[in-house]
Amino acid sequence: MTASPKPSIGAVLTAPIVWLARAADMPLRAWQRLTGRGGMIAFFLIPNMAVFGIFVIVPLVINFFYSVTGGTALFLSDRPFVGAEHFDRLLTCTDHFNPTTCREDMFWTAVWNTSKFVVLQVSAMTVVAMITALILNSKIPGKAFWRAVFFFPVLLSPVVVGLIWKWILQRQGLLNFALYELDMTQVNWLTERSWAFAATIGVSVWAHVGFYALILLAGLQAIPGDLYEAAEMDGTKPGRVFWRITLPLLYPNLLVVIVLSLIRAVQVFDEVFVLTSGGPGTATLYLTQYIYEVGFASVLRNPGLASAAALMMGGVLVVLTLLQLGLTRWRDRK
Amino acid sequence: MGRIRIENLRKNFGAHEVLKNINLDIGEGELAVFVGPSGCGKSTLLRQISGLDQPTSGHIFIDDKDVTGVSAADRGLAMVFQSYALYPHMTVLQNLTFGLQNMKMAKVEIDRRVADAARMLEIEPLLSRRPGQLSGGQRQRVAIGRAIVRDPTAFLLDEPLSNLDAELRVSMRAELAALHARLAATMIYVTHDQVEAMTLADRIVVLRAGKIEQVAAPIDLFDKPANRFVAGFIGAPSMNFLTVEEATPILPTAPAGTALVGVRPQHLDPAETGLDVTVSLVESLGTETVIHATLATGTRILATLPGHVRAKVGEHLKLGGDPARMHFFDGQDQRIG
Ligand SMILES: Nc1ncnc2c1ncn2[C@@H]1O[C@H](COP(=O)(O)OP(=O)(O)OP(=O)(O)O)[C@@H](O)[C@H]1O
Ligand SMILES: [Mg+2]
Numbered sequence: 001m002t003a004s005p006k007p008s009i010g011a012v013l014t015a016p017i018v019w020l021a022r023a024a025d026m027p028l029r030a031w032q033r034l035t036g037r038g039g040m041i042a043f044f045l046i047p048n049m050a051v052f053g054i055f056v057i058v059p060l061v062i063n064f065f066y067s068v069t070g071g072t073a074l075f076l077s078d079r080p081f082v083g084a085e086h087f088d089r090l091l092t093c094t095d096h097f098n099p100t101t102c103r104e105d106m107f108w109t110a111v112w113n114t115s116k117f118v119v120l121q122v123s124a125m126t127v128v129a130m131i132t133a134l135i136l137n138s139k140i141p142g143k144a145f146w147r148a149v150f151f152f153p154v155l156l157s158p159v160v161v162g163l164i165w166k167w168i169l170q171r172q173g174l175l176n177f178a179l180y181e182l183d184m185t186q187v188n189w190l191t192e193r194s195w196a197f198a199a200t201i202g203v204s205v206w207a208h209v210g211f212y213a214l215i216l217l218a219g220l221q222a223i224p225g226d227l228y229e230a231a232e233m234d235g236t237k238p239g240r241v242f243w244r245i246t247l248p249l250l251y252p253n254l255l256v257v258i259v260l261s262l263i264r265a266v267q268v269f270d271e272v273f274v275l276t277s278g279g280p281g282t283a284t285l286y287l288t289q290y291i292y293e294v295g296f297a298s299v300l301r302n303p304g305l306a307s308a309a310a311l312m313m314g315g316v317l318v319v320l321t322l323l324q325l326g327l328t329r330w331r332d333r334k
Numbered sequence: 335m336g337r338i339r340i341e342n343l344r345k346n347f348g349a350h351e352v353l354k355n356i357n358l359d360i361g362e363g364e365l366a367v368f369v370g371p372s373g374c375g376k377s378t379l380l381r382q383i384s385g386l387d388q389p390t391s392g393h394i395f396i397d398d399k400d401v402t403g404v405s406a407a408d409r410g411l412a413m414v415f416q417s418y419a420l421y422p423h424m425t426v427l428q429n430l431t432f433g434l435q436n437m438k439m440a441k442v443e444i445d446r447r448v449a450d451a452a453r454m455l456e457i458e459p460l461l462s463r464r465p466g467q468l469s470g471g472q473r474q475r476v477a478i479g480r481a482i483v484r485d486p487t488a489f490l491l492d493e494p495l496s497n498l499d500a501e502l503r504v505s506m507r508a509e510l511a512a513l514h515a516r517l518a519a520t521m522i523y524v525t526h527d528q529v530e531a532m533t534l535a536d537r538i539v540v541l542r543a544g545k546i547e548q549v550a551a552p553i554d555l556f557d558k559p560a561n562r563f564v565a566g567f568i569g570a571p572s573m574n575f576l577t578v579e580e581a582t583p584i585l586p587t588a589p590a591g592t593a594l595v596g597v598r599p600q601h602l603d604p605a606e607t608g609l610d611v612t613v614s615l616v617e618s619l620g621t622e623t624v625i626h627a628t629l630a631t632g633t634r635i636l637a638t639l640p641g642h643v644r645a646k647v648g649e650h651l652k653l654g655g656d657p658a659r660m661h662f663f664d665g666q667d668q669r670i671g
Contacts, residue, residue, distance in 0.1 A: 234407065
């Protein structure tokens with residue numbers, strides 16, 4: 001098959017790539033001859049490392065310098081060294097459980113809001129993901145369609161998610177319109193404190209549950225079917241099958257879901273920012289938004305204070321990530 | 335206790351008819367073995383009996399009670415799966431007790447049953463381990479133990495030994511035979527392995543494409559196969575089939591209506607006169623030699639000769655046989671006589 005009169009479409013389309021690859025071949029060979037194996041490894045790693053360095057490592061280092069310098073100036077050279085002053089300011093409270101007694105009351109409001117959000121959102125997420133996965137794993141018609149439906153929101157940009165739900169939940173939104181049509185009392189979903197808080201949890205669960213349900217679904221499908229048949233022969237009631245067989249075997253996946261959603265919930269920002277902007281009042285003010293406002297949005301912006309808060313939040317995330325790593329290792333060893 | 339009767343059982347998967355009108359009566363305490371080629375419906379039939387699957391039509395009776403619509407758990411049967419299906423996150427002890435706890439059985443009774451089964455199967459030292467920490471043979475014992483503690487009316491075993499190596503299979507086979515003798519319980523055993531079927535079974539049920547071809551004791555099956563399929567399926571190497579003309583040198587007169595003559599490889603010996611064959615392959619197994627050969631007509635012939643036989647590829651041999659040990663089949667492949 002050497003002399004084909006008409007080249008296939010595939011060959012035509014890949015021709016430029018082939019040509020490029022050939023062109024790159026020569027210099028790469030020369031490079032390899034010059035630097036050996038190590039040089040090739042470096043060649044393939046450097047682009048990624050450069051991006052990672054510029055957008056992660058460098059900001060991290062700069063962030064640290066911001067946190068120990070004061071003033072509103074943006075250039076580090078214009079910023080006086082203040083030591084741990086920002087940290088001190090963030091952490092000083094008469095009673096840490098009561099933000100109004102703190103020097104940075106907004107910071108502590110955000111901390112407690114975020115804590116409450118994380119606990120409730122992660123619990124809700126785990127339960128909803130579990131139920132979704134169980135339903136998607138059962139013998140329902142149109143399984144593939146439903147899987148796609150539940151996964152779809154994951155693909156949406158958080159801003160779009162925020163806008164969609166704002167459109168549904170705002171005072172003259174879709175939901176209130178429906179309630180009006182049904183002659184039911186309308187609710188100010190986004191401007192009543194507890195409803196707004198609940199809405200941020202509900203919306204972020206809706207937006208990400210497909211991803212976690214998928215992790216659990218993969219776990220469910222990895223459980224051999226004959227275990228369920230053995231359980232059936234053993235006369236096991238459905239509830240007991242779930243608690244004694246499904247759940248323990250799903251435990252590793254469940255752990256992944258909990259830790260990943262935990263890490264993500266701590267950083268909650270974009271959907272909520274679009275949906276409520278932290279309001280009403282400070283009801284849905286979470287840590288990332290606090291950092292954003294202090295650092296960039298407020299009239300008296302204070303990059304040092306924001307950096308200090310960001311570093312502390314980063315510390316929490318490092319602990320959570322190490323926890324996840326530890327759990328994964330422990331699970332793999334078992 | 336433990337008689338299982340199957341009446342007019344059919345099972346379809348969509349348009350695909352997997353079991354076609356099965357009728358079968360398995361006696362109390364009997365060890366029945368289902369054999370047949372892969373995909374013939376052995377596992378499907380076992381699953382209908384177990385209650386894990388429901389037949390399209392027909393009835394299943396256990397001790398004269400119609401259990402067709404009864405759930406798997408309430409049929410009082412226990413199943414041993416090919417993959418063992420042990421709960422991987424539970425210890426051996428928990429695996430054994432799980433089903434009994436479902437029945438809300440008293441703890442003393444559970445302890446007694448587990449102790450008995452563990453002693454019988456010699457798995458006492460393993461009780462605190464998990465299935466992942468056991469060898470294949472040990473897992474197999476635990477799987478059998480899980481069936482035994484339930485004290486079932488009958489045991490259903492789907493290729494229980496197929497995941498074990500050859501040596502372990504032989505010893506587990508002997509243990510299963512001993513277990514059957516000791517428990518005196520009805521057992522239905524599915525296997526691919528003829529030797530397992532022949533050595534374990536009280537009766538063998540030969541299935542092909544969803545139909546029962548023959549039900550008989552192992553020796554009867556070997557000596558009097560009901561049709562050409564059973565004749566070819568039981569016995570290793572398989573029976574040789576010759577036309578009446580081809581068989582003339584060793585069979586002067588065939589019974590009326592014979593279309594096909596069957597001769598087992600073990601029943602052919604070198605002789606002065608007989609089938610004129612050309613050797614194409616010689617397999618020396620030590621205790622016996624299997625000769626692959628062809629007739630002038632091209633028909634392949636196998637002969638199993640005792641001991642070492644000096645034969646060369648391409649050599650001409652004459653094979654004789656005893657007409658009394660031959661099998662005759664009519665135009666519909668059914669046995670004559
Ligand atoms: N759930 C199912 N859906 C559709 N077809 C099935 C199903 N289970 C079995 N079959 C078909 O039924 C036929 C019999 O299958 P079965 O598993 O009973 O065979 P078997 O005799 O046990 O084979 P093996 O010796 O390979 O285990 C096969 O053709 C199989 O493809
Ligand atoms: Mg099978």
